[in-house]
Amino acid sequence: MNAITILFLSIICLGLFLSFLRMLSGPTAPDRAVAVDTMTTIIVATLVLVAFILERYIYLDVALVYSLISFVGLVALARFLEKGF
Amino acid sequence: MYYLGVVVTGVGVLFLCLGGIGLFRFPDVYNRVQAGTKCTTLGAFATIIGVGIMEPTWFWKTLIIALFILATNPISSHSLGRAAYKSGTELAEGSVVDMASEFEEYSEE
Amino acid sequence: MSFLSSYIYYIGAFGLIIIGLLVILLKRNLIKVIIGINLLDTGVNLFLISTGYLKGGTAPIFSPGYGAVPSAMVDPVPQGLVLTAIVIGASVLALALSLGIKVYDHYGTLDLDKVRGQRW
Amino acid sequence: MKELLSLRGLIALFLLVVIGVGIFSAVGKIPFGQPDSEVGSAYLEDGRQETGAANTVTSVVVGYRALDTLGEVAVLFIAATGLSTILATSKKRIDRKLEDASLVLKTGCRVFFPMILLFGAYLFIHGHLTPGGGFQGGAVIGSAFLLTYLGCSGRRVSRTASRSLESLSGFGFVFLGLIGLMVGESYFLSNFLPKGELYSLLSAGIFPLIYILIGLKVGAEFAGVIDSMIEESR
Amino acid sequence: MIIIATVTVFFMLGAALSVFFFKDLMNAVVASSLVSLTATVLFYLLQAPDVAMAEAAIGVALVTGIFVVAIRRTERYEK
Amino acid sequence: MSKVKSFFYLFSVLFLVWLGFTATFQLQELALGLTLSFLLSLIFYKTYVNIGFPPLGIKRFVFALIYIIVVFKEIIKANLDVAYRAVHPKIPINPGIVIIRTNLNGDVAKTVLANSITLTPGTFTLDVIGDRLLIHWINVESKSEEEATKLIGERFERYLRIIFA
Numbered sequence: 124m125n126a127i128t129i130l131f132l133s134i135i136c137l138g139l140f141l142s143f144l145r146m147l148s149g150p151t152a153p154d155r156a157v158a159v160d161t162m163t164t165i166i167v168a169t170l171v172l173v174a175f176i177l178e179r180y181i182y183l184d185v186a187l188v189y190s191l192i193s194f195v196g197l198v199a200l201a202r203f204l205e206k207g208f
Numbered sequence: 209m210y211y212l213g214v215v216v217t218g219v220g221v222l223f224l225c226l227g228g229i230g231l232f233r234f235p236d237v238y239n240r241v242q243a244g245t246k247c248t249t250l251g252a253f254a255t256i257i258g259v260g261i262m263e264p265t266w267f268w269k270t271l272i273i274a275l276f277i278l279a280t281n282p283i284s285s286h287s288l289g290r291a292a293y294k295s296g297t298e299l300a301e302g303s304v305v306d307m308a309s310e311f312e313e314y315s316e317e
Numbered sequence: 318m319s320f321l322s323s324y325i326y327y328i329g330a331f332g333l334i335i336i337g338l339l340v341i342l343l344k345r346n347l348i349k350v351i352i353g354i355n356l357l358d359t360g361v362n363l364f365l366i367s368t369g370y371l372k373g374g375t376a377p378i379f380s381p382g383y384g385a386v387p388s389a390m391v392d393p394v395p396q397g398l399v400l401t402a403i404v405i406g407a408s409v410l411a412l413a414l415s416l417g418i419k420v421y422d423h424y425g426t427l428d429l430d431k432v433r434g435q436r437w
Numbered sequence: 438m439k440e441l442l443s444l445r446g447l448i449a450l451f452l453l454v455v456i457g458v459g460i461f462s463a464v465g466k467i468p469f470g471q472p473d474s475e476v477g478s479a480y481l482e483d484g485r486q487e488t489g490a491a492n493t494v495t496s497v498v499v500g501y502r503a504l505d506t507l508g509e510v511a512v513l514f515i516a517a518t519g520l521s522t523i524l525a526t527s528k529k530r531i532d533r534k535l536e537d538a539s540l541v542l543k544t545g546c547r548v549f550f551p552m553i554l555l556f557g558a559y560l561f562i563h564g565h566l567t568p569g570g571g572f573q574g575g576a577v578i579g580s581a582f583l584l585t586y587l588g589c590s591g592r593r594v595s596r597t598a599s600r601s602l603e604s605l606s607g608f609g610f611v612f613l614g615l616i617g618l619m620v621g622e623s624y625f626l627s628n629f630l631p632k633g634e635l636y637s638l639l640s641a642g643i644f645p646l647i648y649i650l651i652g653l654k655v656g657a658e659f660a661g662v663i664d665s666m667i668e669e670s671r
Numbered sequence: 672m673i674i675i676a677t678v679t680v681f682f683m684l685g686a687a688l689s690v691f692f693f694k695d696l697m698n699a700v701v702a703s704s705l706v707s708l709t710a711t712v713l714f715y716l717l718q719a720p721d722v723a724m725a726e727a728a729i730g731v732a733l734v735t736g737i738f739v740v741a742i743r744r745t746e747r748y749e750k
Numbered sequence: 751m752s753k754v755k756s757f758f759y760l761f762s763v764l765f766l767v768w769l770g771f772t773a774t775f776q777l778q779e780l781a782l783g784l785t786l787s788f789l790l791s792l793i794f795y796k797t798y799v800n801i802g803f804p805p806l807g808i809k810r811f812v813f814a815l816i817y818i819i820v821v822f823k824e825i826i827k828a829n830l831d832v833a834y835r836a837v838h839p840k841i842p843i844n845p846g847i848v849i850i851r852t853n854l855n856g857d858v859a860k861t862v863l864a865n866s867i868t869l870t871p872g873t874f875t876l877d878v879i880g881d882r883l884l885i886h887w888i889n890v891e892s893k894s895e896e897e898a899t900k901l902i903g904e905r906f907e908r909y910l911r912i913i914f915a
Contacts, residue, residue, distance in 0.1 A: 127214060129674070131221045136678045138228030142244070143682050145231050146705060147689055152697045153237050153292040159705050160284055161231055161244040163731070165224050166712060167277060168248075168255040169675070171270065172217070173715065175259045176672075181380055181567050182720050183269050184560075185711075186256075187771070188577065188727045190276040191549075191556055194284035195580045195587070196704055196735035198542065200697070201287035202587050203739045205294035205536050223829060230836035238874075238886045239845055243836055246871040250829045265382075272770035282868040283545040286875055289886065290539055293876050300845065323469045325673070329680035329713060333706070335457055336687040342449040343441070346749040348696055348741060352703050355734065356687050359710050362726075364464075366719050369477070372470030376718045377481060377493035378568060381636050390493070391718045392477035393484075397497035401509040403725045404572045404655060407734055408516040411662050414741040415520045421745040428750065494721045540878040544861040547797055551760065551790050552767055558786055559771045560724075568720035576728035583736045638778040659733060666740045 128176055135169055156200050163193045213262030220254030223247050236300035237292040245285040252277050326367040333360030347417045347427045351410065358406045362399045369395035489632030490565040490641035498570065499647045500628065507610065510654060514607060517658045521665045538588050546588025553581035561652030565641040571648040575655025582660040586667050599661040606654040613643055613650070676716050683709040694749050700738045707731060756798040760791040810913050817909040824870045824905065832871040832888065846890040847876065850883050850899040852907060859914040866906045873902055 139162060146158035167189045174182035230243025253274045260270030333356055340353030369392030375385050377393040417427070424432050441450070480501060481493055488496040498506055538546075560567075561574030582594060617627035633640030686705040693699045707730025714723035768783035835843055854860055864875040864883060877884040885902060892898050 127218075131217065132675050134221050134225045136674060138225040138248075139678065139682070141228035141232040143685065145240070145244075146702070147685065151237065151292075151297060152695060152701065153288055153295070153297060154240060155698055155701045156288055156291075157237065157240050157244050157285075158231060159701055159708070160288065161227060161248050162705065163708060164245065164248040164252050164277065164281060165228070166708060167273070168220065168224060168252040169712070170715060171256045171259050171273065173672075173675070175263060175266075177375070179375065179380070179383065180266060180269075181378055182376070182715070183266065183273065184567055184569060185715060185720050185723050185727060186273050187269075187276070187556070188560075188573070188724050189711075189731070190273050190280065191553055192577060192580050192728055192732050194280045194287075195584050195732040197284045198287045198587050199583065199732075199736040199739045200701065201284075201291035202538070203697070203743055204291035223833070226833045226836055230832065233836060233841060234843070235841070236845075238847075238876075239843060239888060242871050242874060242886070242888050243832055246869065246874075247829055247832060247836075249869065250825055268770060268773040272767070275770075278869070279865075280545075280549070282865040283541060286539070286541050286864065286868055289874060289876050293884075294536060299847070325676050325680055326713065326717065327465065327469060329683055331457070331461065332680075332684045333687055334460070335453060336684070336691065338453055338456065339449070340691055342452065343446055344691070344749075346696070348738070348745065349690075349699060349749060352690055352699055352738070355703055356690065356706060359706060359726075359730075362722070363710060363713060366714055366717050366722060367469065368467055369472050369474070369719075370470055370717050371472055374718060376568065376720050378720070379485060379491045379493075379635075387478070387481035390481055392472045392474050393480055393493040393497050394474060394477045396494045396719045396722055397502060399719075399722050400494065400498060400570070400572055400725055401506060403722065403729055404576065405509055405512055405516075407576075407729045407737075408513050408520075408658070408662065410734060411666065411737050412516045412520050412523075414737060415523045415666065418741060418744050419523055427745055492721075540857060541861050541864050541875065544857045548858075551764060551794050555764055555767060555786060555790060556771065559768070562782065563772075568724055570721060573721070573724045573728050576725065576733060580728065580732035580736075583732060587736075638776070638782065663733075663736065663740075666737060666744075 128172070131172060132169075135165060135172075139165055152200075152204060156197060156204075160197050163189065163197075167193070209264070210262055213258045213260075215258075216261060217255050217258030220251045220256075220258055223251030223254065225251075227251055237297050238289060239300065241285050241289050241292075245281060245288075249277065249281045326363065326370070330360050330364035330367060333357070333363065336360075345429045347420060347429060348414070350429070351413050351417060354413065355406070355410060358402075358410075362402060362406075365395045365399050365402075369393075485635060488628060488641055488644065489635060490644055491636055492565050492568065492570075494568075495565045495570060495644060495648070496641075499644050499651075503614070503647070506651070507614070510607060510610065510651065513655065513658055514603070517603070517661055520662055524665050542588050546584050550581055550585060553584070554578060557581065557652065557656065561648050562645060563638075564648040565644045566636065566638070571651030572655055574648075574652040575659065578652070578656030579659025579663065582656075583663050586663060594660050594664050596661065596664060599657045599664065603654050603657040603661065606650040606657070609650045610647065610654070613647060617643070672716060676713065679709045679712045679716075683713070696742050696747055696749060697739075700735060700742065703738070704731060704735045707734065753795065757791055757795040760795050760798055761787050764790055813909055813912050817906070817913065820905070820909065821866055821869065824866075828870040828872045835888070844889045845887065846893075847884065847886050848890065848893065848898045849895055850885055850903050851895060852881050852883060852899075852903055854907065854910060854914060855881075856914055859910055863903065863906055863910055867902060 142158045142161045146155050149155045149158060167186050170186040227244055227247035230247060231240050234240050234243050256270045256274045260267040337353045337357030337360055341350055344350055371391045374389050374391040377390045421427055480497060484493045484496045488500045490496045557574040557577035560569035561571045564570035617629050620629045628642040630642040632642055683706055686702045690699045690702045711723050711726045714726055764787035765783055772779045860878060864878055868874045872888045873885050875883055876886055
């Protein structure tokens, strides 16, 4: 946990904050879903970075779950919005 | 080796932030998909691989996380874009061309 | 700042519990009430986990290359409890939603004011 | 906003303030970051020698507190059965034209389905070594079945298969416990198999077996829940 | 670490409050999936990877899917 | 592709993925991985017979490596482009929806093409019907079908045609 990692986490927080604003203000439902998709991807990167800071190898499994599963929920939302399923 | 990892991670983190900025500034859903889910794909890829370079024993696990992100993210963004187009979201003002109505004719063949 | 660093997780958990109760008490739509129950569930889980946190501790998992002593690990008992509580929460949520579907079939609406005797 | 300003909203806000002050004064005094639970530290100190599992949470869930887990598994079974019973009497059908899934989604679903199943299996087999376990692995497998319903329309889970898998794994759980009652130290779910070497795959006695059964059960249960919710209401 | 915890708690409470104000139930479901996402990060920072994994696997896919199925079966807009 | 080939294809892919999950070469893990991949591919190989995976070969493998490098180059180039558009104060975009054609057949080939187009920011696939793809383009340079095909699809399709031939 040195200055460089603090800098990295701050930049990531800025990106997360902008996507969160889009989630709150997006005019339509697809906008909000896209914002949540973006936040998911950013958070996977954050989890790997935090695992590096905490120096635990086994924490990477949580990021692996996200990278494999996170698209299922968004696909469910998308299939409802396009009136399929 | 460590400094190479720091540089790669830094580039990835910058792209994550740029994805957020693009998502916030672009005018309609389609452009937001462009910025939001794909700048962050490259950003997440570079960040995770950079961590793997910094800590060489973690490399294989980080590589497979990055590959899964690279493989699953296009599917979800394609589905969201298709949902926006099928549910009739309008293009932003200033768009040049919209050939979606011509494309509908192919589906009936 | 020290207040934040020591109580930020409690603030999150209590805030989530209060907002969940607010949604449950004030909203009339049945599905939104169930979303409120989900929020309340997450808040309670977060509170239980944060009571077991040890400052500077690490996860209660021993691994070969990492020499952690047991006294520097967080409490495993709340984690074991919450682990099963999350799965049970999800399946009870599915049960509640199926009841909501039956209510919609019978009354033709999800508004709890119109469903007789369901709302104060 | 208008809910907040009605009479009901004001009463609810008053109630919330009372509840909030009550909760905060009751549990806000618990200091953050200094747990003083002797049970937890005892499990941490002795868990490795007694159970042979590297993950102490696993030894709490399926070792020290295994009887609680049996109750929780029973709750899961009751919830799934109740859901399918409630939805089975549904008469209403929605008849409308459905969009077909796109080619990318169909192919992606077919390619990723076995990988997600393999990942779920990895999670619940390595439950005593890594932060995984039966509940997480079962949820991942359930998500894989949700993906097939979204992508490949027309394919569905056989209901008898999911029911019988769920019942068989629940039965296996109880059966392992009864074997422990007969063979081992004569209590329910005693760890009668050899402990093995720490950090290797074949260690911790019956914990991997129990987690495999729990994983299959949770996965089959969620697959059944998704099947009932999607098919019965179509 | 405290930076990212504070920011995450802020997101979580914001998303939970926005559940209260959205009229479209799809938006409420999106916001509740965001709550589950941020709760995962908080569990992770509280050194509970098991719980974070369970919340990730259930909150992000299964609960969202089940809510979407129920909304498809009933009605989308809250009156 | 015949049934035996698709079985071994799925088996080797699953085993590689398992090696990535565990990231060790202990004997117990390898045996378990072999067993699980064998069981799963025994159940699911029928799904993969008609999906159109490419057969294996030295030339195809080399071209697949070249293809990966090309895709990475395009991704980085296009990402810089979109990042420039995002931070520019006036947001210089010129968006539109165009149609392109493809000569590929086979589900996997079309999916790989569509995903490559999606991954390079600036273009992304909205829909696929038959041999036509509906593309959203952030900076439309040409409205006609042939020009757009040449500009968007051709840089990937050159390699994919050899890999999936």
